[in-house]
Amino acid sequence: MPMEKTFNAAEAEPRIYKMWEEAGAFKAGANASRDETFCIMLPPPNVTGHLHVGHAFNHTIMDMLTRWKRMQGYDTLWQPGLDHAGIATQLMVEKDLAETQQPKRTEMGREKFLGKVWEWKAAKGGTIEQQARRLGDSMDWSRSAFTMSGAESAPATEKPGNFHDAVLKVFVEMYNKGLIYRGKRLVNWDPHFETAISDLEVENIEVDGHMWHFKYPLAGGETYEYVEKDEDGNVTLRETRDYISIATTRPETILGDGAVAVHKDDERYAPIVGKLCEIPVGPKEHRRLIPIITDPYPDPDFGSGAVKITGAHDFNDYEVAKRGGIPMYNLMDTKGAMRADGKPYAEEAAMAQRYADEWLIRKGFKEKPDGLYIDTGEPHEATVAAMNLVPDEYRGLDRFEARKRLVADITAEGLAVMIPAPAPEPGPQPGDDTEVPDQVRDAGHWEPFVEAKKIMQPFGDRSKVVIEPMLTDQWFVDTAKIVGPALDAVKEGRTKIMPESGEKVYYHWLENIEPWCISRQLWWGHQIPVWYGPNADENGELEFPDERGQFQRPLQAFCANTPEEAAHQAAAFYGVTTEDIVPVADQNTGWSWLAKDDGDYPIWRDPDVLDTWFSSGLWPFGTLGWPAEDEAMKYFPGDVLVTGQDILFFWVARMMMMSEAILGQEPFHTVYLHQLVRDAKGEKMSKTKGNVIDPLDMIDAYGADALRFSNAQMAALGGVLKISEDRIKGYRNFGTKLWNAFSFADHYQIPYPGDAARPDATQTLNKWIIGETGKVRETVDAAMEAYRFNDAADALYAFTWGKVCDWYLEFSKPILQGDDAAAKAETEQTLRWVLDQCLILLHPIMPFITEELWQLADSRAKMLVHAAWPTYTAADLVDADADREMNWVIDLIDNVRSARAQVHVPAGAKVSLLVTGLDDKGQSAWDNNHVLIQRLARIESLSHVDAFPKGCVTIPMAGGTFGIPLADLIDVKEEIARLEKTMQKLGKELGGLRGRLNNPKFVASAPEDVVEEAKANLALRENEEAQLKAAIARLAEIG
């Protein structure tokens, strides 16, 4: 049955994939013939995810490696799975609820909502796993893992798994070792998702902002001499001020100011350090007074040199506040609106001022009042945090709206710093038109000092809203304690990051690592395995919450793998039996239990869940059954991690830290980092730009193999990845070329698979191609081992197309059509063998078309996916004589073709060929291969002559000069021009070679083989030159 004209990818790929999958071809250990394992962990895509070009690239690399190792007989595992992706998934389900008119998340409650998420996951999640099959990914799907498997909320219909166990066990272990702690700290808060996020999830983007300058009046109307000096100490400004000037980009935070800080060496403010100033906003009668303190943080050269300190809403201020014990007032709710809870402003402000006054007195900012004075003591930080210092008129406003109102109100009150307004749009001015006209200044055109300014603003990487620093209780991994081994693993070379530049980036981040905030105020995720209970004092008396529901003493935490265990711990702590420990749904119901005081001890679970990356960090062993005893743990540590550079910190560094901390081993020996996949112009793909390339469209149009080959080909280490449809198309054509090579064999009715063994070739032609195959196998393996996939792809392309198809198949025609049965048989066998090698070597890159061609054979012992990868070397297979001879033949054909084309000999016309001075080697090369040469160069006959006749095209070759007599057909001038052009090129080369060899220093200092090579080269070129010169001289005679 004749072959189809081309490979029908659309029809064949699903069929072939199904065959592989049904045969269990990708299962862990399939085709293993040795004990060594090879394991790659797929970076788990979001359960909500769809396949994009980045995945397609990534997967191609991993699949190439896995298929390659599997064919080599390794015990391979490519471990697939999905990430539960806390924020993204929760968001998607919430959207879905809204679209389908279902109750909101908060309305249905936690348990029911989680049920919805699981339902959603079962119905719509994991699309990407189906899409990945279209790429040909050879993952062991039966092992597909999920980072939320085994969670309490998981329905029975879910595939079983124990990833949740791993997460809890790790948390508990790290908690017990003191590597995880809880604390009230300033964290990045996402007002859209209403959760804390980690530093890494924040993108700092430069936006157009403003800096406002306001006056903070000194308490009691005090004044001071404000003096500015230039560098030389000359006074440039001297005035009496009753205020201190403050610059801010975030006026709404003024409400939470706890102090104003200046540098201790800033002479301008020396007179007022230690004095109090007034917050310039809010009801006049309740303006809080805050101290002017010194701190190293303010830069005297920036702004006014004085900084307002809002400890609860700015990371710098937070540090200053911590240093100075300055109260931090929380101003916003979880949505980023000004708080509307608590008591009326008057009461709150009064209370804050009372605490503040005591603090001021304690610190010596204020005189102790006469008479009896009782210090009520430091308020608990929770009490401070609970106070709402937002004046009533701003309560409930969005932070940006509040900003506008505050600016307007402060300005209206005359507390904005004023500057002369710039000139109105220049009407015609006499003289200088850049100067602000005096009459404008004099007329009192002043305006508030607001600088338009580029500011770096933090945005949530998913929500795209402005991140608010917020003072909240969160869980942290004490990364400083576990970072050491992860650093050492790379420094000591146990894990290698490729490209190497990644290592520097890795060091820099890890060496400056911040605590990792791992709690998220979400529902979809691993709920933190910590239960709280009221703390007891020395007498075992339980503490009651205060009127605001705050506990003055830290809560008692019980960290355990199960609620039972937690209850057990609690019982031991309170000195009661576990029956007395009563789990309650939340803290609020806990209070009521407390209030009853009936001998029960309530404990309630932390409602927060863990950062998704906390669980992803356990991926290298959580997928292998850990913490259960599982045979699959033999695949740990894995081998290579292939992932995008962008998640080096998010994921790679965390896996390194967690694997080292929990198992004491690095999770892989190599990290292959790649860049973002961009469009052909190098731009990021985005829906708004409309330049998104969907890999599935590419597969539909050109087949998965073409896309994969394109991916492999652009995988230069560290390179920019630009995907281009033209390229993919080109590799589809390459597939067709390969297809047609088999069609060729089919055409000549060569038995398939025939004798698959490599023949012991006698024909030069066959020896040569066998040697070339040996070379390419070595090149491909070396490239693969070095992760230079582009080199592997290029080598195979050049071999298959440039050597096998362009030359070998052409050369084989005369033999295949000839009468020499022995030569024919040998050539048939060689051809089959070589084509088989092409399939084997190309399989990791182009699995579908190669498997299809492989199985066109009548019978195969194994599928190609399990065929044995060859180990022959160039040294084994290259026959130097055959190599030289065939290259000479190719050279001659090339030269004749070139000469013919240039003097316009019709392509179809056969010409006779002359030769002079042919040496023995040349003669035997001709004798052995004249049939091929005559056929491919369209030559009628060869005649030996002493001298070329007039009008002859000259072809200089090693070992003889060939010529094509064209008598009158030849345009002498044109031929001279052609030869001279060749001479010119040759002249350049000769110049270089002679220059080097004539330089005694070169001969003295260059390595011997380089010198030898240059000499040999020179001799060859000189010979060629002589031939050309003679030819030109001959032509000149007739010309």
Place this chain on the structure above:
RNA sequence: GGGUGAUUAGCUCAGUUGGUAGAGCGCUUCCUUUACACGGAAGAUGUCGGGAGUUCGAGCCUCUCAUCACCCACCA
């Protein structure tokens, strides 16, 4: 502000211890020759971003300048 990478043919990019530049696409000309027009044959195209240095020799090493990209960073 710190860091990393890039700059090579019209385009997109390779170029692994320094030995005198390559691929694909595109372009030009010819060819419907019995595997293949998703093809064959031939061809054109580069002072390797600028400058300096080291070296017998530099696309590659050093310095410097320029442009671009990305990452990190708290300047109110």
